[in-house]
Amino acid sequence: MVTTEKTKDNPLDYNSLLDRLYMSLPTKTLESTRFELPTADSIIQGKQTIWKNFSKCSKDLKREENQMYKFVMKEISTSSTIVNGTLVLNGIFNNFKMNQILEKYIKFFVLCSACKKPDTDIVVQNSVKILKCTACGATSPLPKL
């Protein structure tokens, strides 16, 4: 009996997906785009970090605040709340760290994996959310949150 060999779906875990994306991304991606990418405006107050323009960043990126929030929580395991568009994190994280996380989010959830342009939408295909590029039409999976 001949069994058709099926290419087994290789479920990418978050980290290997992350590595692959990083390897495939030219370092100048963020500079070469005309899209205005937001930067995180954050300050440290006592033992908390206040990401002042959190909601604005997600809006500028045309992404759901809740999704971006989940991503940040995955990056920094701490408790936090969103108050009036501001993300309040327990713990001290400098602004560089906040922007690193934001840039990572942009690479995963905003930039097209094929053409590296930020003109993308998140669409649902077979009840799975994917990133679809409006510039080149490429689709790519999103990391699980």
Ligand SMILES: [Zn+2]
């Ligand atoms: Zn594209």
